[in-house]
Amino acid sequence: MRYPWICLCLLVLSFQPLWAQQATENDRLAARASNLLSYIAVDYGESVDNGQLLDTDLYRLQQHHAVQALELVRELPDKPGRATLESGIGELQEAIRRRDSGEAVRRRANEIADRLAALYQMQRSPVHSLPSASLAMPLYRQRCARCHGNWGQGGGAVPDLRNVSRMASFSLYDFYNTLDPSVDTVHSHRIDGDLDSRQRWALAVTVAAFAVKNQLPPSADLAERYPALVGLPGMAVTRPIELPSSVRNALMWWRGHPHLVRSLEHPLARAEGLLQLAETAYRGGDNAGAYHKLMLAYREGYQPLEQQIERHDAVLLSQLQTQWQKLRREALAGAPNAEVIASMQNLRTLLARARDQLEPTLGGERQYLWAILLFTLALALGLSLWWGLRRRKRARL
Numbered sequence: 001m002r003y004p005w006i007c008l009c010l011l012v013l014s015f016q017p018l019w020a021q022q023a024t025e026n027d028r029l030a031a032r033a034s035n036l037l038s039y040i041a042v043d044y045g046e047s048v049d050n051g052q053l054l055d056t057d058l059y060r061l062q063q064h065h066a067v068q069a070l071e072l073v074r075e076l077p078d079k080p081g082r083a084t085l086e087s088g089i090g091e092l093q094e095a096i097r098r099r100d101s102g103e104a105v106r107r108r109a110n111e112i113a114d115r116l117a118a119l120y121q122m123q124r125s126p127v128h129s130l131p132s133a134s135l136a137m138p139l140y141r142q143r144c145a146r147c148h149g150n151w152g153q154g155g156g157a158v159p160d161l162r163n164v165s166r167m168a169s170f171s172l173y174d175f176y177n178t179l180d181p182s183v184d185t186v187h188s189h190r191i192d193g194d195l196d197s198r199q200r201w202a203l204a205v206t207v208a209a210f211a212v213k214n215q216l217p218p219s220a221d222l223a224e225r226y227p228a229l230v231g232l233p234g235m236a237v238t239r240p241i242e243l244p245s246s247v248r249n250a251l252m253w254w255r256g257h258p259h260l261v262r263s264l265e266h267p268l269a270r271a272e273g274l275l276q277l278a279e280t281a282y283r284g285g286d287n288a289g290a291y292h293k294l295m296l297a298y299r300e301g302y303q304p305l306e307q308q309i310e311r312h313d314a315v316l317l318s319q320l321q322t323q324w325q326k327l328r329r330e331a332l333a334g335a336p337n338a339e340v341i342a343s344m345q346n347l348r349t350l351l352a353r354a355r356d357q358l359e360p361t362l363g364g365e366r367q368y369l370w371a372i373l374l375f376t377l378a379l380a381l382g383l384s385l386w387w388g389l390r391r392r393k394r395a396r397l
């Protein structure tokens, strides 16, 4: 009676590498489509102005990119939402045909790329922290500088990596994607072929730093107002151009100096970001990867603040502990997707609550500062009145 079960298990296990292979092939297809969409978003605007063609070849290339992106999406496994994605690309093709404005086409292309990433759970952010821009500089000098110049200045057909508005249109992930020869055709295998994922993320940061060289760091209160952008995945997936101008420049600087920004990242925000990555991995069938991210979230994000949370709210701490344990058990046992994902979301809600409690809001802090200022002013006024009265009294005497 046991044999059929053992055979079934063995059969399932023997298929596992096949599934894994299929998953990576799908990841590659989705990454290629995302890469083409990012080029449409950035390059189309240089080919058309006010409905007039500025560069016919570049314009045709964008049309071709859209056709290719559609073909790639059609190769991906069908699921609810893919049809909307396909019709979105159809509308993008129509917008290009109508010669809509660069901005309109950029928005459409980026929107489709984000929808694609959500639908196919693309991992667009590194699990480990990003290094400083200088780490990959020797590699950059060795591999990239002969075409891109020592400081990214480029020349001829090679784009200027210091061009702020162009660089603002790419996310860090877009740079990373460019450096994968199985995804992007810009560079040959000889240039990028043997780079591993960490080297590519490090080079993405090196590239991002060129546009903000010699610029002063943004004010610290911006980091408090936009906590999602000083950490992962926000820093890796956000395109600065989509942000209000004050924070756009800040993100440009932050992603070029991630090692300096790390201290601004709230550990609980790091835990939430890693849980988001763990969720993506779990949905994609990568249980081991999800477990690794879960443990990183626990160690790097939650554990350092455990005592602080306890001081603020002991009940919340015990809820958090129970939820971490539950999730760990479920992930280890390979529980069904829906169960694990619901637990992850519960945990993220609890973490967000803990963060709210630990961090007094900026508004609250401001009120406090105002109160001190008003008190000081009142005191100064009182003292000067008292001093004036005393002098008058003395003069009368």
Ligand code: HEC
Residues within 6 Å of the ligand: 140, 143, 144, 145, 146, 147, 148, 157, 158, 159, 160, 166, 175, 178, 179, 186, 187, 191, 192, 203, 207
């Ligand atoms: C043989 C010359 C050459 C080498 C070497 C080279 N690149 Fe490029 N790179 C190019 C060209 C040309 C483009 C533009 C292609 C296009 O837009 O069609 C480009 C595009 C890029 C882009 C996209 C930027 C944009 O504005 O479109 C990035 C990022 C980039 N390269 C980074 C690197 C890095 C990092 C290395 C080293 C690992 C490297 N490149 C090596 C020639 C080169």
